[in-house]
Amino acid sequence: MVTVVQALSLGLLVGALTLACGTTGNRPDASTPTSGCERIKHDGGETEICRQPQTIVAIGPNVLELLLALDIQPVGYADYYALPFTDFDQPQSQIPYLGERLTGQVTKVGTWNSPSLEAILKLKPDLIVGSTLANQGQYSLLSQAAPTLLFSYGAKKGWQTQLRLLAKVLNRSEKAEQVIATHNQLVAEARKKLQPTVQKYPQVLLLASEQLEQGLAVENSGSRCGGLLENLGFKLLAPKNIGTEGPGRNNISLELLPKLKSDWILFLAWNTDFSDAGPDLEKQQISAVRQQWQENEIAQSLPASKSNQVYFHSAYVCRALPGPIGTELLLEQFQADLLPSVSDPTP
Known part of the structure; x- marks a missing residue:
């Protein structure tokens, strides 16, 4: 004001x-x-x-x-x-x-x-x-x-x-066209690289929260990260007739997670308290939620947790950087998380 x-x-x-x-x-x-x-x-x-x-x-x-x-x-x-x-x-x-x-x-x-x-x-x-x-x-x-x-x-x-x-x-119009062309190329390359992962682990649950006890958001294709994941070929799981519908997400309780059967989970975390922020912002943003997840019985009962396929990242990139740089960072994160988890395809 x-x-x-x-x-x-x-x-x-x-x-x-x-x-x-x-x-x-x-x-x-x-x-x-x-x-x-x-x-x-x-x-x-x-x-x-x-x-x-x-x-x-x-x-x-x-x-x-x-x-x-x-x-x-x-x-x-x-x-x-x-x-x-x-x-x-x-x-x-x-x-x-x-x-x-x-x-x-x-x-x-x-x-x-x-x-x-x-x-x-x-x-x-x-x-x-x-x-x-x-x-x-x-x-x-x-x-x-x-x-x-x-x-x-x-x-x-x-x-x-x-x-x-x-x-x-x-x-800078010429530069803008170069940026857009590079973006399209990066997405196309990532889609090709991740195709074996999509075939093996097609269903992803996209969660977001600052504190587990405050509830969870299950994001869909209307969200920044959700739309990119679907563009890469993944299928986003979304709750039906439960929780509160919102633009790009559904708010649900932790107890409802077992009803959403996913191959892997991407968790977007954030921390609005910067009083203890150190040089590693990513760690500062996700550490509290990741610890809560590891200590929660319901969370640990999920198949994705048991197979170590829950990946935590700061929500900042998804929500604050909707353009070409944010996309590049997200594609790097997705490939770093998922490519090592797929074995060499059988000839």
Whole structure:
């Protein structure tokens, strides 16, 4: 939520910012010709951009992913989590999964659903990119700081379309097509490599939780990871007429798991407590749930547990990185988990 002080600060400071073609967000200055400007339609509205942006703020890991895929380095970033750092002075070790692709210091500008307008204004950006899910209510204020684009956030919202639009604004259209082609090739190669696994272990149960006692989500093809697994040829098991139906998932109790007969289980875990976060974020995210699973009688009674075919990974990659980099990371995880479990096919 934007405070009154932030709003007043924005009103005082935004006039001092020299933005593209004299625009203030979506509204051009009446004294400035806009013949070289272009109005860009995006999921959050329509924005006028008059020159190729150079100083970009990324609100959300899904946005950072798209920028990095285009080889664009932002000056400011807001993560999904309230990461315990005053600033991202060492982003390679501070920003989950994407940090190693950043080449320099990045200013922390709050979190994706609560960005700091004050921090953003100090950077004097000429483009802000965020998400409709988190930032639609802040769109008007953000647009006064700089031209702002908002993208829908979800597994089936078409990151390829978003990438192409962003690439058009940033004059990286050729790069975008290369990224999409590489993505398609990686998926096709993984599908071919995993075909013996699909034939031997076709049925997968996709679970997600932070604490087992709080319940479980059984994700289906409408979720990010579920859709990718089905694209690779696996069949996702989903509860019928039990639990609470939701977009991409069903919420069920642990006691119902034995009714879902799976060949293997992929468990997406997370931990919102970063107070003890060390250098191994993946371990920090999954360690509590994995221990709870190992100590639970019902969980250990499942055939997948008995055959050591329960694989734990951070939910961050599936849920926060719906684009090409997240896909690459997931394909690496799936192949590392599953390829060693398949014996050499009989000639």
